[in-house]
Amino acid sequence: MHQQQLGYEDIKAAAERIAGRVRPVALAPGDGTGGTGDAGAVGTPAGPELWLALEYLQHTGSFKARGAQNFLRTHREAATLPDAGVTIASGGNAGLACAWAARQQGVRATVFLPATAPRVKIDRLRSYGADVRLVGTEYAEALAACEEFARTSGALASHAYDHPLIAAGAGTLLEEIHERLPGLDTVVVAVGGGGLFAGVAAAALEHGVRVVAVEPEHSRALHAARAAGRPVDVTVDSVAGDSLGARRATALAVDAARGPGVRTVLVPDAAIVRARRTLWDERRIVVEHGAATALAALLAPGDHGADSDSDEYGYRPSDGERVCVVLCGANTDPADLSAPPRAH
Known part of the structure; x- marks a missing residue:
C-alpha cells in the first residue's frame, strides 16, 4: 500500500521532471460534440462552454506516458533502476507507456497483460521491444503474475495506477489544461483504478477546479470504495473494461474522492458507445471506449450540475460553465467505427 494522499507539490515536481x-x-473547442440532446445544449451560446483535451495525441496514445516518465526518471535519478529492468501489469495503455519510457532509459520492460487485451495494444508493445506475457482474462490475474515475476527476477515493479509517482505524473495534465484555460470550472475524467483521477484531483484542488469522475456502471470500483469507506473488489463487466477494468480503486483515488469539489457519476455502456461514435461521426476523432467514457457523462441521463453532489448517472453542466473533457487514450481498433450502427 502506498501513501494515501497526493499533494500539489508532487504534481509540480513531476511537471519539472518530465518537462520536454x-x-x-x-x-x-467542443462545439456541437454530443449535440444538444441529453447533454443540454453543450457548446451553444446559452449552454456550457465545452473543451476537449486531446490527450490521446500523447506519446504511446494515452496520458499514461506522463506517469511512466515520472516513475522511471525518478528511479534513474536515484540510481535504483535494476539490471533486470522494469515490469508492469496493464490492460494495455500503462504497459505501452512503461515500455516506451523504459526503452528511452535503456532498460528492459516485461509487461503482463490479460489474454483479452486488444491485439493493437499487444502489437504496439512488442514494437517497443517489450517482453509481453499474456496471463488470465482480467487485469487482476496479470497483476498477480507480474508481482511474482518481480519477486523472482529482481525487476523494478511499476504499477498501472496505484503509485504516487504514476498519479503525480498523470496530474501534470491538469496543470497544462489550467494554464491554457485559466477560467476552467470543471474537468471531466474517466476512472478505472483512479491514477489519472487522483493526480488530476490534486492539481484541481489547488486551482479551485471541480472534478467529475466518470465510471462505467458495471465497472464502478471508485463508487464501491466510497460506499464502503475503503477500496473493495468489484465485478468488471463493461465495454470499456480493457482500460477501465480495475477490480478496485487505489487508496489515492478514494482519498481524492473525499475532497471538496469532487463528483462521481456513472454512465451505461450504451452511452459510452454513443459518445465514441459521436466523436467519430462529428469530428473524426478515434478514441477507445475508456476515453469516450468521460464524454459519455454529458450524454447519459441525469441532471446533476455544479450544485449537486449526487452519485448517480451523468453530469449536466450549468449555463456558462467552462468544462474540459479529457479524451485520455486512443489505443483501439477503429474498424468498427466506419460501419453503420446496427438497428435496435
Whole structure:
C-alpha cells in the first residue's frame, strides 16, 4: 500500500521532471460534440462552454506516458533502476507507456497483460521491444503474475495506477489544461483504478477546479470504495473494461474522492458507445471506449450540475460553465467505427 494522499507539490515536481519529455496537451473547442440532446445544449451560446483535451495525441496514445516518465526518471535519478529492468501489469495503455519510457532509459520492460487485451495494444508493445506475457482474462490475474515475476527476477515493479509517482505524473495534465484555460470550472475524467483521477484531483484542488469522475456502471470500483469507506473488489463487466477494468480503486483515488469539489457519476455502456461514435461521426476523432467514457457523462441521463453532489448517472453542466473533457487514450481498433450502427 502506498501513501494515501497526493499533494500539489508532487504534481509540480513531476511537471519539472518530465518537462520536454512528453507532448503538451492539445485543446479543442467542443462545439456541437454530443449535440444538444441529453447533454443540454453543450457548446451553444446559452449552454456550457465545452473543451476537449486531446490527450490521446500523447506519446504511446494515452496520458499514461506522463506517469511512466515520472516513475522511471525518478528511479534513474536515484540510481535504483535494476539490471533486470522494469515490469508492469496493464490492460494495455500503462504497459505501452512503461515500455516506451523504459526503452528511452535503456532498460528492459516485461509487461503482463490479460489474454483479452486488444491485439493493437499487444502489437504496439512488442514494437517497443517489450517482453509481453499474456496471463488470465482480467487485469487482476496479470497483476498477480507480474508481482511474482518481480519477486523472482529482481525487476523494478511499476504499477498501472496505484503509485504516487504514476498519479503525480498523470496530474501534470491538469496543470497544462489550467494554464491554457485559466477560467476552467470543471474537468471531466474517466476512472478505472483512479491514477489519472487522483493526480488530476490534486492539481484541481489547488486551482479551485471541480472534478467529475466518470465510471462505467458495471465497472464502478471508485463508487464501491466510497460506499464502503475503503477500496473493495468489484465485478468488471463493461465495454470499456480493457482500460477501465480495475477490480478496485487505489487508496489515492478514494482519498481524492473525499475532497471538496469532487463528483462521481456513472454512465451505461450504451452511452459510452454513443459518445465514441459521436466523436467519430462529428469530428473524426478515434478514441477507445475508456476515453469516450468521460464524454459519455454529458450524454447519459441525469441532471446533476455544479450544485449537486449526487452519485448517480451523468453530469449536466450549468449555463456558462467552462468544462474540459479529457479524451485520455486512443489505443483501439477503429474498424468498427466506419460501419453503420446496427438497428435496435
